[in-house]
Amino acid sequence: MAAAAAGASTPFNFCRHGSHAEYDAVFSGSWMARRPSAAPHGGGASGSGSGSGYGAASYVAPTFGAAFRQQHLDLLDYLSDDQGVPAPPPAAVPSASYVTPAPAMAPAEPVVPDAVAAGGGYPRSVAAAAAAVAGEGRDRTTTDKIAFRTRSDDEILDDGYKWRKYGKKSVKNSPNPRNYYRCSTEGCNVKKRVERDKNDPRYVVTMYEGIHNHVCPGTVYYAAQDAASGRFFVAGISHPDLN
DNA sequence: CGCGTTTGACCAGCGC
DNA sequence: GCGCTGGTCAAACGCG
Numbered sequence: 001m002a003a004a005a006a007g008a009s010t011p012f013n014f015c016r017h018g019s020h021a022e023y024d025a026v027f028s029g030s031w032m033a034r035r036p037s038a039a040p041h042g043g044g045a046s047g048s049g050s051g052s053g054y055g056a057a058s059y060v061a062p063t064f065g066a067a068f069r070q071q072h073l074d075l076l077d078y079l080s081d082d083q084g085v086p087a088p089p090p091a092a093v094p095s096a097s098y099v100t101p102a103p104a105m106a107p108a109e110p111v112v113p114d115a116v117a118a119g120g121g122y123p124r125s126v127a128a129a130a131a132a133v134a135g136e137g138r139d140r141t142t143t144d145k146i147a148f149r150t151r152s153d154d155e156i157l158d159d160g161y162k163w164r165k166y167g168k169k170s171v172k173n174s175p176n177p178r179n180y181y182r183c184s185t186e187g188c189n190v191k192k193r194v195e196r197d198k199n200d201p202r203y204v205v206t207m208y209e210g211i212h213n214h215v216c217p218g219t220v221y222y223a224a225q226d227a228a229s230g231r232f233f234v235a236g237i238s239h240p241d242l243n
Numbered sequence: 244c245g246c247g248t249t250t251g252a253c254c255a256g257c258g259c
Numbered sequence: 260g261c262g263c264t265g266g267t268c269a270a271a272c273g274c275g
Contacts, residue, residue: 166269167266169265171264178266
């Protein structure tokens with residue numbers, strides 16, 4: 001997660017979750033199960049890709065820290081639409097001293113966006129997924145897409161970024177409208193689509209597209225001090241004590 | 244007044 | 260070529 005600290009690009013589309021209360025409900029372990037077959041893909045975009053055909057078992061992370069971070073990677077592994085790209089494992093987070101709130105999202109589960117299914121698959125490893133989203137060792141001409149579903153009453157998940165709604169559309173085969181959001185940060189072209197799972201309205205299906213080219217506006221970075229030089233440097237957005 | 248949401252219109256891609 | 264569908268635009272509107 002050091003890439004975010006460097007201010008280049010946020011390796012993941014979430015960066016904080018300060019306002020939601022369900023901190024103990026992070027991500028679902030069920031995303032560990034890959035969807036066995038490609039989603040049906042009709043004309044246009046992802047009209048029918050919102051949630052059928054994958055497992056629905058929920059898992060609530062008992063604690064934050066390593067498990068949480070690992071789950072982030074798991075999520076990336078299963079949901080990024082980039083092809084598997086060999087890459088080094090994510091850098092370790094150095095010691096530091098700030099608590100970053102854990103995501104407030106309820107158990108999230110992987111969703112295979114049609115674009116993913118049509119595009120040919122997933123990263124082959126956690127490292128590859130992390131690197132792919134972080135922009136390392138990969139073809140930057142590809143589009144980063146990641147989708148998951150979250151059991152939540154709120155359709156708007158506080159992922160720390162500021163989103164501007166620019167469209168709403170009712171989609172075929174779904175009673176629930178799809179909402180379109182764009183990152184409101186100038187120059188950032190990240191978009192997300194949010195809709196309720198047509199099969200289970202308790203779940204919100206969120207699909208991110210693109211990589212933020214800025215730091216999370218709500219992120220407070222922690223600093224680490226180099227033992228040799230005594231100089232401080234921005235270390236990241238995760239608190240080491242959470243590991 | 245600025246910013247965000249709403250919503251109908253428009254456009255592009257795809258299948259037939 | 261036509262119709263359907265999803266994605267985006269932009270004017271109108273609401274809210275703080």
